[in-house]
Amino acid sequence: MPPTVPLLELPFLAELTAQRRDIHAHPELAFDENRTADLVAAELTRYGLEVHRGIAKTGVVGVLRAGTSGRMIGLRADMDALPLCEMNEFPHHSRYQGKMHACGHDGHTAMLLGAARYLAGQPDFDGIAVFIFQPAEEAEGGAAVMIEDGLFERFPVEAVFGLHNWPGIPVGQMMVMPGPVMAGTCGFEITVRGHGCHAAMPHQGVDAIVTGAQLVQALQTVVSRNLHPCESAVVSVTQFHAGEAWNVIPEEVVLRGTIRSFKPEVQETVERSIERLCSGIAAANGAQINVHFDHRYPATVNSTNEAHFCQRVAAEVFGGEHVLTDILPSMGAEDFAYMLREKPGCYVWLGNGPGTGGCTLHNPHYDFNDELLTLGVSYWVHLVRRFLPKA
Template identity: 55%
Template sequence: MLLIESILAEAAGIAALRRDIHAHPELCFEEARTGDLVARQLEAWGIEVHRGLGRTGLVGVIRNGTSDRAVGLRADMDALPIQEHNHFGHASRHAGKMHACGHDGHTAMLLAAAQYLARHRHFDGTVYLIFQPAEEGGGGAREMMRDGLFQRFPMEAIFGAHNWPGLKAGQIAVKTGPCFASSNEFKIVLRGKGCHGAMPHMGTDPVPAACQMVQAFQTILTRNKHPLDTGVISVTMIHTGEATNVIPESCEMQGTVRTFTTPVLDLIERRMRQIAQSTAEAFELECDFEFDRNYPPTVNHDAESAFIREVGTELLGADNVQEFVPTMGAEDFSYFLQEKPGCYFVIGNGDGTHRDGGHGLGPCTLHNPSYDFNDELIPIGASLWVRVAERWLNRPR
């Protein structure tokens, strides 16, 4: 690995900032303290800061030379509503809130890159440092765009990264095309007529209809969707009934749908609606069907994906640049990629052996109460961000 020596020298200080952020997690659109910390650091390094995008988001601007070219680098800042199980010194001090996805580390990696870029500026153009709020369900990327991100800070391309447990520290993985799925939610309410459990003929029971729907939804994937297309339908909640001897009046089902393309999503939503309404009618029930589309699929652009592979190979070595296996998880960087060319890739977080004594007994996986970001990634990710910015701005247009 050809990591940048001065970034390695400053890594301990940046890791301390990361642990401070981890100890003070803030949920989506609440990242005031984190934003203040980031802004203070950027301004201390002489970086121009713009706040208030997407409510609590901010953009740092580093310019050099005379070129009008620009590139964007993004880190997310928000935490999750999870009770942390770790007990080491930088564990969360706020009950029910935790950096269980490594956004504290993403912020730290971009801060480390910002410090280097501000001091050395071996590029001709502008680097936009995008510190985004509310990735965890709030659509912070979309909100920053609504506040004029790309109009106020015009850039040719945008790049983002996520730590990835199980992939070795020092490795990255990249996928051209769809890499993260769309995220969508549904809610179905069946309304019948409640009655005594011993006299079912006196009522209209929604429970058998709900059971039929759960099974029938899976036939969309196996009999309506093309076998080579990818989709997931998961009914994750069924709420009904209050007593063992009472047939309930209503039944509510909720769940998630994941796809890599909009046409497959259109098909699934249409067929789910038809199945829900027709099944309810067959059982003489009323049916309310809601389908909410959240994050679209994250689809990397060809040239920008090849560029990340090129930079990663130069910095880390060819053996440490892997092919990313797409995940059905979702990521709101997808909104950026709908508007700008770019690439979203992952950086190995290791197997969890980096955790200090006092960590929880669970695995070091994302959205797990025993997770912790691997500080070894800070100089790796920061060096990558520096080389991405320098190579992009110094290459032919």
């Protein structure tokens, strides 16, 4: 099926590209997106939107009304950067040491600004479009904070939609699927307490390092031996902290890592399995082991009706053969999940290109592909028009 609507011609594309690159050059971390929020609010005001600020501290919401309908749609973009040193040398590289837009939130913000600008100039829909510019996606759950601050009470959208650029998918293609598309994430910290002693006299102590090493190995069986083979989860140990002296067996070891899963019941099984291993290995070694779980983002799960709606919209914009509907979800996490727990909606991936030369997410050589600006704006505009059609 070929595209049935043409890509938009954006007379302001050069300006939008410059805005994207300006945001890239000035990255800001969670809840500190003050410059970015100022830019967004100023632009929305310039387009004639009703602007609301201070939701989740630096969040910005723009409201555009057209026609007489009270129906309301929400579109969301994330604004924050990562605590990462950029290694690119192009002119719009980060000006802030240790901060970088390595995930494309600069592009997401620019695309949503472009959609707001286009629709403000051509408001050919009937209803209310709510443009949500969210802080703190990367680590601090800004979506949840916006919801706690009354986002959906103040703007009671029928459905909410999100978009992320995706290296590895060709430009001009989009992934749209119902069901889980991003995993939930949970951190864990395991403290192993033994009995410290001289390294030459290990029989006088309880070796927390040996105990911790056994636990690291055993944790690799949690998924393979406790879950149905068709279920998905990942348990990764990412930190092992122990000791300070070369001739002392330390008293304590601390392990940290993450759990990724798509279903609450799978998460529960993984946690109980970890607790059981900790108890057994502690008893076998005469040590004490305590585990703490830090539940972070839930799984991002698209509602069926809204996903099918977005598939139709994407097919009309990109052509049916360029809409991916049956690919593996990602074990990465995304706090748009909180919005999808409150409202029906759909989160899509827009192809960013092959991801060669380090242009992958969270890589110090990453950059958003500016070819996507017209594609993303076209998708957002057509989505609003199809969701809120004129009579």
